[in-house]
Structure formats: structure tokens, C-alpha cells
Amino acid sequence: xxxxxxxxxxxxxxxxxxxxxxxxxxxxxxxxxxxxxxxxxxxxxxxxxxxxxxxxxxxxxxxxxxxxxxxxxxxxxxxxxxxxxxxxxxxxxxxxxxxxxxxxxxxxxxxxxxxxxxxxxxxxxxxxxxxxxxxxxxxxxxxxxxxxxxxxxxxxxxxxxxxxxxxxxxxxxxxxxxxxxxxxxxxxxxxxxxxxxxxxxxxxxxxxxxxxxxxxxxxxxxxxxxxxxxxxxxxxxxxxxxxxxxxxxxxxxxxxxxxxxxxxxxxxxxxxxxxxxxxxxxxxxxxxxxxxxxxxxxxxxxxxxxxxxxxxxxxxxxxxxxxxxxxxxxxxxxxxxxxxxxx
Amino acid sequence: xxxxxxxxxxxxxxxxxxxxxxxxxxxxxxxxxxxxxxxxxxxxxxxxxxxxxxxxxxxxxxxxxxxxxxxxxxxxxxxxxxxxxxxxxxxxxxxxxxxxxxxxxxxxxxxxxxxxxxxxxxxxxxxxxxxxxxxxxxxxxxxxxxxxxxxxxxxxxxxxxxxxxxxxxxxxxxxxxxxxxxxxxxxxxxxxxxxxxxxxxxxxxxxxxxxxxxxxxxxxxxxxxxxxxxxxxxxxxxxxxxxxxxxxxxxxxxxxxxxxxxxxxxxxxxxxxxxxxxxxxxxxxxxxxxxxxxxxxxxxxxxxxxxxxxxxxxxxxxxxxxxxxxxxxxxxxxxxxxxxxxx
Numbered sequence: 001x002x003x004x005x006x007x008x009x010x011x012x013x014x015x016x017x018x019x020x021x022x023x024x025x026x027x028x029x030x031x032x033x034x035x036x037x038x039x040x041x042x043x044x045x046x047x048x049x050x051x052x053x054x055x056x057x058x059x060x061x062x063x064x065x066x067x068x069x070x071x072x073x074x075x076x077x078x079x080x081x082x083x084x085x086x087x088x089x090x091x092x093x094x095x096x097x098x099x100x101x102x103x104x105x106x107x108x109x110x111x112x113x114x115x116x117x118x119x120x121x122x123x124x125x126x127x128x129x130x131x132x133x134x135x136x137x138x139x140x141x142x143x144x145x146x147x148x149x150x151x152x153x154x155x156x157x158x159x160x161x162x163x164x165x166x167x168x169x170x171x172x173x174x175x176x177x178x179x180x181x182x183x184x185x186x187x188x189x190x191x192x193x194x195x196x197x198x199x200x201x202x203x204x205x206x207x208x209x210x211x212x213x214x215x216x217x218x219x220x221x222x223x224x225x226x227x228x229x230x231x232x233x234x235x236x237x238x239x240x241x242x243x244x245x246x247x248x249x250x251x252x253x254x255x256x257x258x259x260x261x262x263x264x265x266x267x268x269x270x271x272x273x274x275x276x277x278x279x280x281x282x283x284x285x286x287x288x289x290x291x292x293x294x295x296x297x298x299x300x301x302x303x304x305x306x307x308x309x310x311x312x313x314x315x316x317x318x319x320x321x322x323x324x325x326x327x328x329x330x331x332x333x334x335x336x337x338x339x340x341x342x343x
Numbered sequence: 344x345x346x347x348x349x350x351x352x353x354x355x356x357x358x359x360x361x362x363x364x365x366x367x368x369x370x371x372x373x374x375x376x377x378x379x380x381x382x383x384x385x386x387x388x389x390x391x392x393x394x395x396x397x398x399x400x401x402x403x404x405x406x407x408x409x410x411x412x413x414x415x416x417x418x419x420x421x422x423x424x425x426x427x428x429x430x431x432x433x434x435x436x437x438x439x440x441x442x443x444x445x446x447x448x449x450x451x452x453x454x455x456x457x458x459x460x461x462x463x464x465x466x467x468x469x470x471x472x473x474x475x476x477x478x479x480x481x482x483x484x485x486x487x488x489x490x491x492x493x494x495x496x497x498x499x500x501x502x503x504x505x506x507x508x509x510x511x512x513x514x515x516x517x518x519x520x521x522x523x524x525x526x527x528x529x530x531x532x533x534x535x536x537x538x539x540x541x542x543x544x545x546x547x548x549x550x551x552x553x554x555x556x557x558x559x560x561x562x563x564x565x566x567x568x569x570x571x572x573x574x575x576x577x578x579x580x581x582x583x584x585x586x587x588x589x590x591x592x593x594x595x596x597x598x599x600x601x602x603x604x605x606x607x608x609x610x611x612x613x614x615x616x617x618x619x620x621x622x623x624x625x626x627x628x629x630x631x632x633x634x635x636x637x638x639x640x641x642x643x644x645x646x647x648x649x650x651x652x653x654x655x656x657x658x659x660x661x662x663x664x665x666x667x668x669x670x671x672x673x674x675x676x677x678x679x680x681x682x683x684x685x686x
Contacts, residue, residue, distance in 0.1 A: 007450035009478075017476055020450065021457045028468040029436050031492075041472030043437055045492060046389030054473065054488060056441040060480045093372050094386055098399040098486045107350035107363065114364045125371040129384035130397065132486070133360055135352075137403045141479065143441045143486035145397060149374075149388060 037250070038158050039087035039234060040148075049155050051148045053084035059139035066190075067183040067198075070109055072211045073142075074116025080237065081146035082124045082215035083290040087235040088157075089220060090150035092126040098143040100136035124217055154229055156294070161232035161251035165295035167314040168230075168304065170216050172263040173240055174279055177286025178271045179203065179210030185275075205267045213290040219309060220292075226303045230294035239285040242337040243293045244323060247316075251295075254321045257314035257335065260328050284325075285338040380593070381501050382430035382577060383491070392498050394491045396427035402482035409533075410526040410541075413452055415554045416485075417459025423580065424489035425467045425558035426633040430578040431500075432563060433493035435469040441486040443479035467560055497572055499637070504575035504594035508638035510657040511573075511647065513562050515606040516583055517622055520629025521614045522546065522553030548610045556633040562652060563635075569646045573637035582628040584680040586636045587666060590659075594638075597664045600657035600678065603671050627668075628681040 009017055022036040033049065034042035040053035055077075057063055063073055078095060085092040097117060101110070121128050126146070186198035200207050216235075223230065232251055234243045240262075244255050262283045272279040295316055296304065304310045314326075323335040352360055365379045376392065377385035383396035398420075400406055406416055421438055428435040440460060444453070464471050469489070529541035543550050559578075566573065575594055577586045583605075587598050605626045615622040638659055639647065647653045657669075666678040 005451060009444070009446065009448065009450055009453070012450060014476055017450065017453070018474075021453060021476075022471070024457075024461060025471050026461075026465075027470045028465070029470050031436055032470040032472060035470060035472040036474075041437060041439065043472075043490065045391050045393060048388050050388060050393060050490075052437065052439060052473065052488070052490060054439045054441050054475050054486075056443055056475045056477050056486065058443050058477055058479050061443075061478050093374055094384060094395065096384065096395060096397045096488065098397050100399055100401050100404075100484055101352070103352065105352065107352055107355060107360065108348060110352070110360070110364060114367075118367060118369075122369075122371070127370045127372050127375040127378060128365075128368050129375060129378040129386075130395065131361075131379075132397050132399045133357055133364075134399050134401055135404050136401050136484065138481055141443055141484055143397075143399065143475075145395070145439065145488040147386065147393070147395060147490075 034157065039084040040090070042088070042155065048149050048151060051085055051088040051090045051150065052145065053081055054143060054145040055081050055084065056141065056143040058141045064187070067187055068211060070113040071116035074113040075120040075212055077142055077144050078117055078120035078124065078126070079213050079215045080290060081144045082126060082217065083235040083237070085146050085148035086215050086217050086220045087233050087292060088148065088150060089154050089229065089233060090148035092124055092146055092148040092217070094127045094129045094147045095121065096129060096145045097131040099131070099133045100141045102136050102138050102140070105140060124215060156230045156233040158232055158234050158247055158250035161247055161253055161295040161316050163253060163316055163318055164298060165231050165316045166298060166301055166312050167255055167257065167293070167295055167316060168310050168312050169236065169240065169263065169291055169293045170219050170309050171289070171291040172265040172268065173236065173289050173291065174272070174282030174286045175206045175209035175265055175268045176213060176288035177282050178268050178275070179206035179208070181275050182207060182271065183210060203267065203271055205265060206271055210288065213288065215290060216292045222307070228296065228300050228303060230296055233292060233294035236289045236291045236293050237287060239287040239338065240293065241284040241335050244335065245337040247293065247295065248319070248323055251316070252319055253316045254319050255314055255316050255323050257325045259325055261311060261313040263311045377500065382427040383433070385431070385498065391492050391494060394428055394431040394433045394493065395488065396424055397486060397488040398424050398427065399484065399486040401484045407530070410530055411554060413456040414459035417456040418463040418555055420485055420487050421460055421463030421467065421469070422556050422558045423633060424487045425469065425560065426578040426580070428489050428491035429558050429560050429563045430576050430635060431491065431493060432497050432573065432576060433491035435467055435489055435491040435560070437470045437472045437490045438464065439472060439488045440474040442474070442476045443484045445479050445481050445483070448483060467558060499573045499576040501575055501577050501590055501593035504590055504596055504638040504659045506596060506659055506661055507641060508574050508659045509641060509644055509655050510598055510600065510636070510638055510659060511653050511655050512579065512583065512606065512634055512636045513559050513652050514632070514634040515608040515611065516579065516632050516634065517615070517625030517629045518549045518552035518608055518611045519556060519631035520625050521611050521618070522549035522551070524618050525550060525614065526553060546610065546614055548608060549614055553631065556631060558633060559635045565650070571639065571643050571646060573639055576635060576637035579632045579634045579636050580630060582630040582681065583636065584627040584678050587678065588680040590636065590638065591662070591666055594659070595662055596659045597662050598657055598659050598666050600668045602668055604654060604656040606654045
């Protein structure tokens, strides 16, 4: 075996790996509308479209139980999958949860995890319909699949943006990343001095952004009430810049973002300073915000311009103009997409 | 924490744990027809029913890569999920695959795994539409979700059996379990003497039953052509006896099985003898056969009595008569359901 070619997964990265492995995929069913390459897969069933998305969280890679309570983990698991359903402009209906766990976890611990799952199911009005529970040799791994429905006239892909569409993002960015820095710092201090209590009360917002993110279903319902269908949409899980790159790639466009339009909460801003971090970099590359990034036709701007949770941050232009950020002092610089690297 | 109650997952077992954790589940959507407790969950979408099932395989628990080639593993993963779709009398349409893997696995190794996945997708005409690939701290874990569609007049639950319905099983039983014994023995011999080649050519059928099981979609299509809708159905993943217990529990009935009707392949029979195992016990409690167990109205018997792959093994009777096996010498003994224990 030693003379065989060996390519490390880390050489390709997560997205490269998925592209590489899925390039041979063929479809056998005319009902399959969309496969790999968006926030969710799509199947036509009668007059409706079913969207399916799946996300796996692994202990020691995606979460650290020393500061992530099991109830929050359960909630987050559901929320991050609902966020992908939202990004298709669909309404979530069902989730399944698969667990693999070592004997370190008691039934009581799992009850707490399930409490969080059920809290999220109630919050998003989604039904927990099945799953699988099995042993693992070490640690906890959870895989969630979420199903939602929408219709042909509402479904929103990454690929639908057009030149001059305005680029919008919900809520604020960078908070979850800064929350993680706070939690990591307190963990290190606790390991050095186990009598110390974690000092989190100064950072309630950013810690909650990390521990209990919310899917932006409220915005999906509001856009529907306003009669707006975004031309393209994606959820912000890997950092704003990385998601802008996805929209540009699938829509074959470039984009311009204004630095001074990036929505950043005051606590994110101040805490970033405490860590000597640039808050804009946190917003662009931090990840785990689970906000929605979408494009709108310019004529829809009037309908959302006063919405407190929807921020216009830029616009789409032709691919040859690139993916750029206009800085506060008016310079135009190339946008960098760093994203998350798990490998 | 030390004075808090701690219940081990192994005290409840897999089914007990699922029952325990799901007892608080509430539904928010009228479209949810069936949640936890069958081979798949069910959602109403227009005039169709969507079935969803998920299954997770963990290295060191469910498979051993020292004798399970990655291509076979990929194939098996898809087949076992399709088997659950089949057990709802539904047609599989889409699968998603989530992987968590350590850096032990190269891109080339994953290509081989995906080859197996795509072979199975082609065999079952199911579309590979998405998933998730992430790092793990150790080993390989794979979670597959399969989606299928059917209609109200065709869907088959565990709960629909009636008294006097005949009990049928497809194919033959116990082979996958015996195949596993052969593979385990060869592994032990190899560990003792690494120069030895595994001697598997004497056991092609049982080894294939373990390494490359097939979902019984052919029987689903044939039943449809015969105009037959089973009154209840389940797939045989944990052993025939355990599955009979599930049908009885959900249909609130008992069942009688004839020992001399258990379909056992000649190679399974002979290899069991080699291991000093009772072939009937292998058939009843072996697991991983992925055959279909179903009940039919007596009037449907004529239509299937000459089908080479459908075997009538007993009948349903009232719950007070219990779950029994009629032995070759005419004795009636209580059926024991041992099933698989992963915890």
C-alpha cells in the first residue's frame, strides 16, 4: 500500500473535498430538483418542494462540553439545521437526531440534551420525528437532519442573484466568534486555577450568541408578509466573507461590501478590542452567526429599508469587478474568505 | 455532582432509551403523520407521504475496517437505510451522507467509500443529494438519511397486523451473522499469524450477506404489481425474533412461528454447525439480514404462495396467546428476542 498515492483531506479542505467526491454524482429521479451545493437538497413532491439539510457536530471539533452545557448543545443543534432550511426560504417541519455516545454519558445527561432539543423544536415549531442512538468508542457525535417545505415561487437558491441586486444581512455579525474567545479564555483560567469562577456576566450577549444561536425564521416569515422573495440566500455559518463568495460563485457575479455597513453589536466591538482583535475581521471571518445573507431586487429596497434587523451592506456587480470591500476611508480592497477549517 | 442520580444507558438498552427520551415529544405540524416508533417517520405533502429514516454506523461498534472494505461499507450504508424505506412500502428517492473522520483517512480512501455509495445509489435508483463532511478525533462515523415517497393507500406501518394475518419473511435468515463469525475468526487467525491469507472462498454467500447486504426493493415492487399491500411490515435488522416482537407490540397481537418454516440457506446451516451454533438461533437472533418481515390478509396467500423469495413462517393471533414458536416436534415454546446490544 505504501507506494499508493495518498492525498490528505486537509489538502482539499471541506468544500474542496465535497466538490471532489460529488463530481461523479448522477440522478435517477426526475423529482430531484437540487442536490449537493446549496444550503439544502430539494425534492419536488406534488406541488410542493421538500428541502433537506444535515449537519453533524463532533465533540472536541465543534463543541467543548467544558463550557457548552448539554441543554444549549441540544438547542444549537436544532437551530443550526433550521437555519439551513430558512436559507432556502422554506418552513421547517421535521427533524431527526442521530447520536453516537460513549459510556461517559448517563441517561440523565441525555435527558438534559433532549430538553434542549425539545426547547428548540417548540421555538421553531418543528417536530422531532426520529433518529438513532448508538454507542461510540469516545465522545459524543450528533447528526441532525431537518426537513422543510416551500413552493417553486418561493424557494431561494444561492444561484439567483443578478447584477445590481442589493446585498442584505440580518442581525449582527462576529458575536458568536467573540463569545467563543471569552469562553476559551475562561476555560484556560479555570484549568490554571480550578477554584476560580468563570467571569461571563460582562459578556452576556456574545456568550449567548455562541452558546444559543437562533435561526432567523422570524425574518423568513416577515419577508413573506412583505411579499418579498430574495433572489439568492445563504445562512452565515462560516463567516460573512465566505458566504459572499458562495453567492458570487453560484450566481456568477462579484460583490461590493461597505466596511462601515457591517452590523456589529457594541459588545462584540468592545470585547474584540479586549482581545486586540479587529471587529471587522471577526464579522467577516468569525463564523457561527447563523444570520441570513441574501440579495434583493433594487425595487424591494423600500420595503425593508426601515426593518431594524435587515441591513443593506452592499450590492452585486459583474464577476470581473471581483469581490471587494470598500473601506471607511474609501479604498477598495479584495475581500478575503477564510471561513472555518475543521481539517 | 457525585450525589446526583446516574443511570447507565446500558440499563435501558437502545429501545428503552429511545422510548424514555421520546416520551415528552409533542408535534406542532398537522403534516406530521408518524414520528418515532416505526422504520421511518412520515410527513404528508399534498397527496403524497414522505418517509424519512436515518441510521448511523460507527467504526469499532458497527463495522471493523480490518475486514470490511470501504467500498462495501459505502454500499451497505445506503442499503440498510433503503431497507427501512422499503419497510414502509415506499420508494426511495434521495439520500444524504454525513461523515466524521480522523486524519487516518486519505482522500483516496474516501473515494473508495464514495464509489460504494454511488454503486448502491445506482442499484436502488436513489439520488445522493447532500451531506456533511467533518473531522473526528478518532475513527470513522457515518450517518445516512434516506427519503422515500408513497401514498396513503400503500404505506405500511408496524401497527396494522390483524388476528389470523399470515406472517411472511423474504429471502433467508442468519447468513449475515454467520458471515460475521467467519470474518471474525479469520481476523483472529491473521492477528496470530500475519502471513496467513484469510480463507473465505468456502463461505461466499454468508460473507457477502455480511459485507454487501441488499435492501429488498425487488419484493416491494413485486408486491405492488400483485396488488398486495401488507397489513404491517418491518425490516429484519436486529434478528427475526426481535422484529416479530415489534410487530406484535405495535399491532397489539401475539404471533406463532413454525421452526421448520424458518428460511435458512444451506451454507448458513453448514457453517453454523462448524461454529457449533444452532442455525435456528442464528436465524431468530442473528441480525443484519435486511430481509422484510410482513403480515398479509389470508386472502392474499394465493398470490404469493409460489413466490420463491417470500416464505410464510407463521400467523398472528391474539396477544394473550403470546409470541411462540412451534418446534419441529410439535412443542410450543416462548419466543425469545435477544436482538443486538450496542451498549
